[in-house]
Structures are given as structure tokens and as C-alpha cells.
Amino acid sequence: MKRLLSSALVLSFFALMAINSSYAQDWPKIYGPNGNSEITQDGLLESWTESGPEILWTTNVGIGYGGPVIKDNKAYLLDRDDEYGDIMRCFDMSTGAELWKYGYEAPGSVSFPGSRSVPAIDGDYIYSCGIFGDLYCIDLNTHQPVWNTNIWTGFGGEAPATDGGGMGGFGGGAGSFPTWAISQCPVVYKDMVIVAAQTPEVGVVAFDKLTGDIKWKTESLGGTGYVSPVIVNVVGEDQVVMVTATSGGGGFGGGEADPSVVAGINPQSGDVLWTYENWSCRIPSSSAYDAGNDKILIIGGYEAGAAMIQIEKNGSSYSVNEIYKNEDFGDHTKAPIFYDGYYYAQYTTNERRDGLVCMSEDGEVMWKTRREPVFNKGGMILVNDLILATDGETKLYLIEPDPSGFKPISSATLLSEGGLSDDPMSRFGGATQNWAPLAISDGKLLIRDQSQLKCVKVTQ
Numbered sequence: 001m002k003r004l005l006s007s008a009l010v011l012s013f014f015a016l017m018a019i020n021s022s023y024a025q026d027w028p029k030i031y032g033p034n035g036n037s038e039i040t041q042d043g044l045l046e047s048w049t050e051s052g053p054e055i056l057w058t059t060n061v062g063i064g065y066g067g068p069v070i071k072d073n074k075a076y077l078l079d080r081d082d083e084y085g086d087i088m089r090c091f092d093m094s095t096g097a098e099l100w101k102y103g104y105e106a107p108g109s110v111s112f113p114g115s116r117s118v119p120a121i122d123g124d125y126i127y128s129c130g131i132f133g134d135l136y137c138i139d140l141n142t143h144q145p146v147w148n149t150n151i152w153t154g155f156g157g158e159a160p161a162t163d164g165g166g167m168g169g170f171g172g173g174a175g176s177f178p179t180w181a182i183s184q185c186p187v188v189y190k191d192m193v194i195v196a197a198q199t200p201e202v203g204v205v206a207f208d209k210l211t212g213d214i215k216w217k218t219e220s221l222g223g224t225g226y227v228s229p230v231i232v233n234v235v236g237e238d239q240v241v242m243v244t245a246t247s248g249g250g251g252f253g254g255g256e257a258d259p260s261v262v263a264g265i266n267p268q269s270g271d272v273l274w275t276y277e278n279w280s281c282r283i284p285s286s287s288a289y290d291a292g293n294d295k296i297l298i299i300g301g302y303e304a305g306a307a308m309i310q311i312e313k314n315g316s317s318y319s320v321n322e323i324y325k326n327e328d329f330g331d332h333t334k335a336p337i338f339y340d341g342y343y344y345a346q347y348t349t350n351e352r353r354d355g356l357v358c359m360s361e362d363g364e365v366m367w368k369t370r371r372e373p374v375f376n377k378g379g380m381i382l383v384n385d386l387i388l389a390t391d392g393e394t395k396l397y398l399i400e401p402d403p404s405g406f407k408p409i410s411s412a413t414l415l416s417e418g419g420l421s422d423d424p425m426s427r428f429g430g431a432t433q434n435w436a437p438l439a440i441s442d443g444k445l446l447i448r449d450q451s452q453l454k455c456v457k458v459t460q
Helices: 002-024 424-429
Strands: 055-060 069-071 074-081 085-092 098-105 120-122 125-129 134-139 145-150 187-189 192-196 204-208 214-217 230-234 237-243 262-265 272-276 289-292 295-300 305-314 317-326 337-339 342-348 353-360 365-368 380-383 386-390 395-400 407-413 439-441 444-448 452-457
Touching: 069 120, 069 439, 074 098, 074 125, 074 452, 085 125, 085 134, 098 134, 098 145, 120 187, 134 192, 187 230, 187 237, 230 289, 230 295, 237 295, 272 305, 272 317, 337 380
Parallel strands: none
Antiparallel strands: 055 452, 069 074, 074 085, 085 098, 120 125, 125 134, 134 145, 187 192, 192 204, 204 214, 230 237, 237 262, 262 272, 289 295, 295 305, 305 317, 337 342, 342 353, 353 365, 380 386, 386 395, 395 407, 439 444, 444 452
16 A cells, blocks of 8 residues: 555656646746746757748737737737727637637727737736736736736826827837837736836836735836836846936937936835946837846847946945947847857847847857848747747748857748838838747747737647
8 A cells, every 4th residue: 555655646746747847838928937038848840841840820910019928838918909909818829719818998009000018927817018008917717807007107107199199209208108109028026016117207116916006116217218127136136127218218309318227126125226327229128138147238229239237246235347338239129049158139220230140248249140131120039959030020940059150950931021011100110020029838939920920830
């Protein structure tokens, strides 16, 4: 009997380990489970047929740039219908069938219309923020909201025009609604969900993740941009790091502009611990990247390039040491990927066509693809030791990261062409604008264009 009981316990243990292993493969937030766009997948296909990897299913979605998350074989996407509002949608990862949806009224159009952000899942709840600042906590079991608030008008921001025009300066300023709307990917940390309001009154805000009560808020940190806060670990402690825009947002109004502000914040109290102000981006979108060893990499588009900083602590005081800056490495919309001592990012903006760029952790740019091939704001994930990347247009690539040069292994056209030519500003984004972040779980990669979400089988 003891032997049977022992065997049963062993079987139960391995069953539990298998369950935990499947959970570990979830993609619960932007940039994945560890926040660095990395994941391990067994049996990754290292070569494709001419037609590319198998598309398991396709489903229609609204226009936009928002990316999915995955938990327990279900995919979640904050979709958008400008005539109605924002819609949280849940899909079966095996079939693509829509399992449920919850929408709320938030009608109106913005420049580069459609969805923006990536939700975050924590336990039985999913957190999302719509283009007009509607922050929602939705119960995954009841499919109903637990609480909601508005992170823009709730903190002194002016109500937006909802006809796609009449908004404030580029990136916003003095309370005017940001030209390209609210782009916040919520950060769940312990008992809080953290977002950046970026109004003249408030910078970053932490809410109780179960009740929506405000835990803390900072004063305004700088110009309004499109960056979400992130958690980094420096000097042996977790900190919230936020990147702001140059003063006045876009900085297209002429005259001198204050630099961007990078701020380190105590995640328990909201106290600002340090700031760095020797880097400027008029329209920042990329979150800060935890570079390890108390270092943080800041990158942006619009010629902003990169800055590597190191945080030091002496007693209760913090200081920032700038290690280097390099204008030849950046990313218009996303954080970089790091592998074996080198960073990889897509640095195509309005001003430059550098394509996929590789830079050493010491700040030396190793190579650029430029237009051959072009990489323009696509999503990227490091799977095992290979990069899966969309090019921002129509192709999915499998790439071997190598500082000696660009080494594509396979590529396939899987996304549809199409920009948003009816929006006057969209001409600056090019004819095709497939810029959404990616998500992967259990060998199934989620990619999207301006009309469809596709599930691609990338393992054997």
C-alpha cells in the first residue's frame, strides 16, 4: 500500500509539474512572461517550406496595432470599433473560435485609427487600456468588468475630440489630448496595476489591481509620449522606469524644447528616486529595457537613438551614470531583443531606413539591413536562439542572430498589404502598417495585419 501511495504521489507530482510547465509557456503581457521578448519552445521549426509555416486559423479583427496575449490556451485581444468603442475578445488558441467578448462604448476616431495597446493578464483578471484612456479590469471567468477608470480625463487631461482631428500638438501638451491617442500597456506588479497618465497633473499612477483604488501617483514627469512604464531591477531592488517625451510632446512647434525625462520610481510609494535628462525623443514609444548589471537601455525613433545608463546607490541616494549614446541604434515602437551580448531592433522611421540593426552591448553598431530587406516597426520574439520577426509589412522571418551579419533562415509572406490611406496622417506610416507586437505559446505564434489575426504553427 505504501508503494502504491508513493507511486500515486510521484504521478501527481509530475502531473503538477506538467501543468506548471504549460503555464510557464503563457504569454501574459507585452514582451512575454519575463518582459524581454524571450521564450523557450520545444521543437522549433528551423526551416520552412516555400509557402511558410502552417497557418492554423485566421479570424477577422478591426484595424489597429494592438497585440494579443495568451493564457491557458486562450488568446485575448483588445479590439476596436470606432463607431462603438473598445472590445475585449477571447479566442480559443486551438481553433480560433471566439469564446466571449466584452465591449464598452468609447466611440470616435484618432489619427492612425484603431487599437493601440497590449493587455496584461494576472490570475483571473485581464487589464487593458483603450485609445481614449479607459482602463478596465475584467474578470476572465464572468467576462464582466470588476472596475474601470479613465487615466486621462480622470487626472486633468482635456476631453479628446473624437472625429480624428482637433487634438493637441504632436504627442500632446498642456493637457491637450495626444495626437496619436493613449497607448498604455498596463503593468501588473504585486497588488498593483501601473500605467502612465501623462497629464499636466500626473505622471505615473498605481491602482489596487482588485479594487481600482489609487495606491500612489507621481507629479507630471515630462512631455506626453506613448511609452508604458516597466519594472526593472537595479541596485538590488525593483523600480518602475518611465520615459517621457521632450516638452510639448512632438517638439515640432519650433524653439528650444526640454529633454525627455527618464525616471526611476519606487514601486511601493511612487517616490521618484532618480532622473536622467541627457536624451531626447519627441515622440517616444519604446519602453526602457532592463540591461542587467544595474544598467538600463533607452531607445527611440526620430533620430533619438540609444542611451545606456547605469544606476548607482550610495546610502539612500541614487545617481545615474551615462555609459554611452548612439544615434545609429533605436526603435520606433518597441523595446529591443538581446542575445549573446548583442541587441537587435527595427530602426525604420520617417527620417531613416536602417531596417534591422545589430548593436553590441558596448554600443557599437555591427550591421544594418537598411532596405535589403526593410524592417519597419514589426514585432520580434527570441525563441530559443532564433528570432521570429515580422517586417512591419507582409513577411514573417526566421533569423539567426549573429553580430557578423544579417542571417535569415526562412521567410514567408503571411500578412496582407494595406495602410490607412483615408487618414491624412497615415501617409507618413507607409502603404502597409502591420506593426503589432507578437505573442507565442505552445508553438503557436500570433501575428496580425490590419484586418486579420493569424495563428501560425512554428514548431514541429
